[in-house]
Amino acid sequence: xxxxxxxxxxxxxxxxxxxxxxxxxxxxxxxxxxxxxxxxxxxxxxxxxxxxxxxxxxxxxxxxxxxxxxxxxxxxxxxxxxxxxxxxxxxxxxxxxxxxxxxxxxxxxxxxxxxxxxxxxxxxxxxxxxxxxxxxxxxxxxxxxxxxxxxxxxxxxxxxxxxxxxxxxxxxxxxxxxxxxxxxxxxxxxxxxxxxxxxxxxxxxxxxxxxxxxxxxxxxxxxxxxxxxxxxxxxxxxxxxxxxxxxxxxxxxxxxxxxxxxxxxxxxxxxxxxxxxxxxxxxxxxxxxxxxxxxxxxxxxxxxxxxxxxxxxxxxxxxxxxxxxxxxxxxxxxxxxxxxxxxxxxxxxxxxxxxxxxxxxxxxxxxxxxxxxxxxxxxxxxxxxxxxxxxxxxxxxxxxxxxxxxxxxxxxxxxxxxxxxxxxxxxxxx
Amino acid sequence: xxxxxxxxxxxxxxxxxxxxxxxxxxxxxxxxxxxxxxxxxxxxxxxxxxxxxxxxxxxxxxxxxxxxxxxxxxxxxxxxxxxxxxxxxxxxxxxxxxxxxxxxxxxxxxxxxxxxxxxxxxxxxxxxxxxxxxxxxxxxxxxxxxxxxxxxxxxxxxxxxxxxxxxxxxxxxxxxxxxxxxxxxxxxxxxxxxxxxxxxxxxxxxxxxxxxxxxxxxxxxxxxxxxxxxxxxxxxxxxxxxxxxxxxxxxxxxxxxxxxxxxxxxxxxxxxxxxxxxxxxxxxxxxxxxxxxxxxxxxxxxxxxxxxxxxxxxxxxxxxxxxxxxxxxxxxxxxxxxxxxxxxxxxxxxxxxxxxxxxxxxxxxxxxxxxxxxxxxxxxxxxxxxxxxxxxxxxxxxxxxxxxxxxxxxxxxxxxxxxxxxxxxxxxxx
Numbered sequence: 007x008x009x010x011x012x013x014x015x016x017x018x019x020x021x022x023x024x025x026x027x028x029x030x031x032x033x034x035x036x037x038x039x040x041x042x043x044x045x046x047x048x049x050x051x052x053x054x055x056x057x058x059x060x061x062x063x064x065x066x067x068x069x070x071x072x073x074x075x076x077x078x079x080x081x082x083x084x085x086x087x088x089x090x091x092x093x094x095x096x097x098x099x100x101x102x103x104x105x106x107x108x109x110x111x112x113x114x115x116x117x118x119x120x121x122x123x124x125x126x127x128x129x130x131x132x133x134x135x136x137x138x139x140x141x142x143x144x145x146x147x148x149x150x151x152x153x154x155x156x157x158x159x160x161x162x163x164x165x166x167x168x169x170x171x172x173x174x175x176x177x178x179x180x181x182x183x184x185x186x187x188x189x190x191x192x193x194x195x196x197x198x199x200x201x202x203x204x205x206x207x208x209x210x211x212x213x214x215x216x217x218x219x220x221x222x223x224x225x226x227x228x229x230x231x232x233x234x235x236x237x238x239x240x241x242x243x244x245x246x247x248x249x250x251x252x253x254x255x256x257x258x259x260x261x262x263x264x265x266x267x268x269x270x271x272x273x274x275x276x277x278x279x280x281x282x283x284x285x286x287x288x289x290x291x292x293x294x295x296x297x298x299x300x301x302x303x304x305x306x307x308x309x310x311x312x313x314x315x316x317x318x319x320x321x322x323x324x325x326x327x328x329x330x331x332x333x334x335x336x337x338x339x340x341x342x343x344x345x346x347x348x349x350x351x352x353x354x355x356x357x358x359x360x361x362x363x364x365x366x367x368x369x370x371x372x373x374x375x376x377x378x379x380x381x382x383x384x385x386x387x388x389x390x391x392x393x394x395x396x397x398x399x400x401x402x403x404x405x406x407x408x409x410x411x412x413x414x415x416x417x418x419x420x421x422x423x424x425x426x427x428x429x430x431x432x433x434x435x436x
Numbered sequence: 437x438x439x440x441x442x443x444x445x446x447x448x449x450x451x452x453x454x455x456x457x458x459x460x461x462x463x464x465x466x467x468x469x470x471x472x473x474x475x476x477x478x479x480x481x482x483x484x485x486x487x488x489x490x491x492x493x494x495x496x497x498x499x500x501x502x503x504x505x506x507x508x509x510x511x512x513x514x515x516x517x518x519x520x521x522x523x524x525x526x527x528x529x530x531x532x533x534x535x536x537x538x539x540x541x542x543x544x545x546x547x548x549x550x551x552x553x554x555x556x557x558x559x560x561x562x563x564x565x566x567x568x569x570x571x572x573x574x575x576x577x578x579x580x581x582x583x584x585x586x587x588x589x590x591x592x593x594x595x596x597x598x599x600x601x602x603x604x605x606x607x608x609x610x611x612x613x614x615x616x617x618x619x620x621x622x623x624x625x626x627x628x629x630x631x632x633x634x635x636x637x638x639x640x641x642x643x644x645x646x647x648x649x650x651x652x653x654x655x656x657x658x659x660x661x662x663x664x665x666x667x668x669x670x671x672x673x674x675x676x677x678x679x680x681x682x683x684x685x686x687x688x689x690x691x692x693x694x695x696x697x698x699x700x701x702x703x704x705x706x707x708x709x710x711x712x713x714x715x716x717x718x719x720x721x722x723x724x725x726x727x728x729x730x731x732x733x734x735x736x737x738x739x740x741x742x743x744x745x746x747x748x749x750x751x752x753x754x755x756x757x758x759x760x761x762x763x764x765x766x767x768x769x770x771x772x773x774x775x776x777x778x779x780x781x782x783x784x785x786x787x788x789x790x791x792x793x794x795x796x797x798x799x800x801x802x803x804x805x806x807x808x809x810x811x812x813x814x815x816x817x818x819x820x821x822x823x824x825x826x827x828x829x830x831x832x833x834x835x836x837x838x839x840x841x842x843x844x845x846x847x848x849x850x851x852x853x854x855x856x857x858x859x860x861x862x863x864x865x866x
Contacts, residue, residue: 043508051497051506059493063486076481076698078473106536107728114723122551122562122586132552132562148722155722156552268506271730292578292585293544298537298728300701 009345010423010430018427025424029377032417037378039414044196044356045405046265046322053321054267060307067300075299081291082283083275087302091275093312095226095261096243101277103286106297109262109274113223114152116258116276119289120186121156125219126255126285131156131186140178140188142170144359144387144398146196146225149189153389160389163188165198169206176213183216187223193241194228197359197387197400199352201239211247213256222248224259228355230319231265233327237353245277254279263305265356266318273298273305329403329411333358336412340419346426347397359387360399366425367396373421379414439775440860448857455854459807462847467808469844474626474786475835476695476752483751484697490737497730505729511721512713513705517732521705523742525656525691526673531707533716536727539692539704543653544582546688546706549719550616551586555649556685556715561586561616570608570618572600574789574817574828576626576655579619583819590819593618595628599636606643613646617653623671624658627789627817627830629782631669641677643686652678654689658785660749661695663757667783675707684709693735695786696748703728703735759833759841763788766842770849776856777827789817790829796855797826803851809844 010018061067067076069084082088083104092099105112124130131137137158141150142165153160161178164171170190178185190210192202202210210222224244232238248256255278262274278286309315334351337360341347347362362370368384375381382400385391401418403411440448491497497506499514512518513534522529535542554560561567567588571580572595583590591608594601600620608615620640622632632640640652654674662668678686685708692704708716739745764781767790771777777792792800798814805811812830815821831848833841 045508048504051504054506055497056493058491058495058497061488063489065488067481067485067488074478074481076484076701078475078694078699080700108724108726111724118548118552122548148725151722155719264508268730269508270510270726271506271728289585292581294538294541295578296538296700298701298731300698301728301731 007344009343010426011345015431018431022424022427022431025420025427028420029373029424032377032420035378037413037417039378039406039410039417040380041402041406041411041414041418042380042382043405044265044402046269047325047405047407049325050322050404051268053318054308057267057304057308061300061304067303069299069303075303078295080296080299081287081294083297084299084302086306087273088275090306090309090311090315091261091273092277094315095229095259095277097245097259097277101245101279101283103276103283103290104297104302105274105276107270107272107274107301108264109225109227109260110148112260112274112276113149113225115293116223117152117156117158119286120219123289125221126281128219134184136184138182138185140170140175140185141389142188142190143389144197144400145189146191147382147386149223149225150389153189161185162389162394165195165200167200169202172206172209176209179213179215179220181216185215186217186219187221189223189225191225191227192244193226193239194231194352194355196227196355197357197398199350199355199357199359201241204242207242207244207247208251210244211251211253211256213253215256220256222257224257226259226261227265229261230315231322231356232319232354233323233330234353235320235323239353245279249279255281258282263309265322266315267305267308271301273302326404328408330358332408332411333401333403333415336415336419341422344423344426346422356402356404358401358403360401360422362397362399362422363426363429364395364397366422366429367393367399369425369428370399370418370421373425374417377417377421379417381418437774439773440856441775445861448861452854452857452861455850455857458850459803459854462807462850465808467843467847469808469836469840469847470810471832471836471841471844471848472810472812473835474695474832476699477755477835477837479755480752480834481698483748484738487697487734487738491730491734497733499729499733505733508725510726510729511717511724513727514729514732516736517703518705520736520739520741520745521691521703522707524745525659525689525707527675527689527707531675531709531713533706533713533720534727534732535704535706537700537702537704537731538694539655539657539690540578542690542704542706543579543655545723546653547582547586547588549716550649553719555651556711558649564614566614568612568615570600570605570615571819572618572620573819574627574830575619576621577812577816577821579653579655580819583619591615592819592824595625595630597630599632602636602639606639609643609645609650611646615645616647616649617651619653619655621655621657622674623656623669624661624782624785626657626785627787627828629780629785629787629789631671634672637672637674637677638681640674641681641683641686643683645686650686652687654687656689656691657695659691660745661752661786662749662784663753663760664783665750665753669783675709679709685711688712693739695752696745697735697738701731703732756834758838760788762838762841763831763833763845766845766849771852774853774856776852786832786834788831788833790831790852792827792829792852793856793859794825794827796852796859797823797829799855799858800829800848800851803855804848807847807851809847811848
């Protein structure tokens with residue numbers, strides 16, 4: 007079939023009729039499918055079920071150092087859990103604080119601490135007139151929700167294949183002292199699935215911020231989430247790069263086992279310089295006596311070490327790779343050449359991004375919803391939920407079983423085609 | 437022996453010599469004992485060891501409603517955990533949000549939310565010139581540390597046998613709109629061990645705050661922590677009393693299983709009105725996708741219900757009651773009649789409070805420390821760590837084994853006597 011923008015108005019109207027019939031047929035099926043959130047499937051969760059047996063009633067619940075982990079204390083986590091987290095993100099255990107069940111909560115707390123307590127000895131942000139964050143887009147909606155909640159102004163920065171537009175980042179960070187942070191998902195990014203190049207990481211490390219309390223919020227959420235054993239992205243360790251560049255305190259790095267073991271019952275970690283860590287602990291000791299050390303030990307006993315994590319993640323990959331490939335293969339077969347947009351083919355992470363033609367994303371997502379397929383809301387990958395081109399659609403393939411995913415994909419493809427044709431006819435450009 | 441203040445100077449000097457010799461002998465023993473923190477003992481923690489087997493690798497990890505608790509979601513906790521928490525504090529499950537491993541963290545977050553987001557539609561406290569909290573004293577040091585961290589001014593209110601000085605509370609709360617809260621440990625209070633009378637609870641419920649965003653921070657930490665099955669304190673349910681009094685939104689109530697199961701790996705809850713709960717959830721959904729639901733189910737399977745909790749707590753009581761009784765019996769036998777102060781005989785909770793003579797607490801605690809016995813720091817039960825009479829000593833008897841506790845008690849008694857004699861001699865009143 008030829009590209010839609012090469013069709014005459016008559017051809018387009020005929021195509022529209024065909025697609026509308028397809029769409030009506032689809033709606034009549036009364037589907038209830040969900041490709042909206044990056045949640046692991048039941049089968050993925052089953053992979054960690056043996057973790058429930060690694061600590062038992064007759065286990066000695068002590069850390070390696072002999073601490074009774076059933077009691078209060080150990081604010082920054084047991085040593086073996088620090089090692090596990092450090093191994094996942096290629097940093098040193100002494101940089102790590104092990105938290106509770108979610109890195110989202112760490113990120114919230116980190117922004118919150120900066121608001122109330124300030125970063126190191128700097129003025130708490132709640133005392134400032136204006137605080138700004140750079141937001142590479144498309145990005146992770148929950149990051150933007152946190153910064154919006156705290157009244158922080160968000161500035162879009164384009165995200166390319168090899169990372170954010172670093173010219174723009176360098177310019178804004180070095181010229182504006184109200185720019186206090188940037189949200190990054192540097193590896194298999196949400197939702198693009200792309201990773202930052204070595205050059206990008208080094209440019210980050212060499213930033214010369216106007217604000218001394220500027221920090222890079224490095225959400226390494228998909229650090230070990232490869233889809234292919236033989237084609238993996240490799241990310242430079244930002245903490246050591248910053249140290250080398252004379253900016254040791256410029257990063258907070260986050261990670262968790264939420265998509266390694268159980269999504270609500272994992273462990274999470276923050277890695278940063280000794281100076282930042284000491285500052286954080288002065289606040290953390292007011293907030294808590296310590297996090298769940300039994301769950302920390304449970305994770306260590308189950309995952310063991312970096313190699314154990316890699317073996318476990320390979321099992322996840324086996325389960326989800328076919329889902330990613332199903333979608334990209336069908337997009338390739340049924341959409342390419344039509345001029346309806348493009349899509350990513352990630353080597354890891356949890357998402358595929360579809361770049362629909364300008365002005366089509368909302369319509370596609372609304373149509374899919376009416377046909378019983380829930381997608382991530384239009385605009386979600388942007389601050390204030392505003393996609394300036396109304397083009398980006400985040401697709402989360404992991405949760406549904408293959409057959410459902412296949413059905414949902416059919417619906418989605420029909421909606422993409424129909425919305426694209428409608429848009430062309432509206433524009434009157436034929 | 438006659439009371440010290442009835443002795444002549446010569447008698448006192450002789451007594452001092454005897455005590456100094458005792459103290460030197462004690463120091464020579466090189467003890468290392470700890471009565472400083474309210475931590476459960478190893479034997480108490482062993483009581484919950486079977487909890488490690490209630491969920492296993494072959495368990496179906498679903499909530500009663502069929503939710504896969506291994507995945508993301510369920511922001512306010514699974515229903516059965518809400519019921520468990522509600523049963524512990526005599527409230528309705530629908531009032532409860534189940535959080536993570538510690539109620540301290542909930543309290544921190546609650547103050548924090550009020551600072552940043554405000555209470556319901558009221559001005560965030562960080563925008564106000566002055567925020568004040570009432571602090572019944574002696575009280576819990578970690579409460580005061582939280583309010584101090586946020587720059588909230590703390591006002592001491594005397595705590596009596598039946599609760600805080602309610603005349604003073606009523607006066608301050610109704611006349612000063614900058615008074616936004618009061619910290620309460622209403623049952624087996626930390627450190628006095630006393631409980632609020634029904635009349636006190638009702639006077640709380642009938643408060644007429646000048647500030648609409650005034651809240652009672654009701655830390656029901658020792659709700660089920662009785663020492664005696666036949667002599668238990670009963671606390672009126674503050675939430676329903678407030679509802680009856682036309683103040684449904686005036687309370688945040690906190691509780692946890694930290695001293696029921698494992699101290700770092702329990703579950704915790706906040707109970708409040710539907711209006712407050714809805715407000716809290718709008719912030720909580722920014723902070724987290726949900727807490728550890730597997731640990732919630734683990735607790736429900738292990739403790740079962742209110743009766744299960746009561747049976748379990750009776751086992752704790754058997755272990756710690758002898759420790760409380762050892763101390764109070766020895767104080768009775770060796771200190772009473774000397775005029776060196778008084779002490780509480782709690783029916784529950786985790787602490788005994790010793791009211792030493794004015795000006796003696798710091799000296800006693802310092803002497804004990806030098807002899808190898810760590811007590812809670814002098815002043816800790818007061819805001820800003822300032823005990824205006826330098827009199828209150830918090831004693832935490834649960835952690836040490838009986839023999840160690842007995843040794844520590846000997847040291848403490850010697851220090852109390854010696855410090856009291858020194859004080860009398862200094863004052864020159866004989």
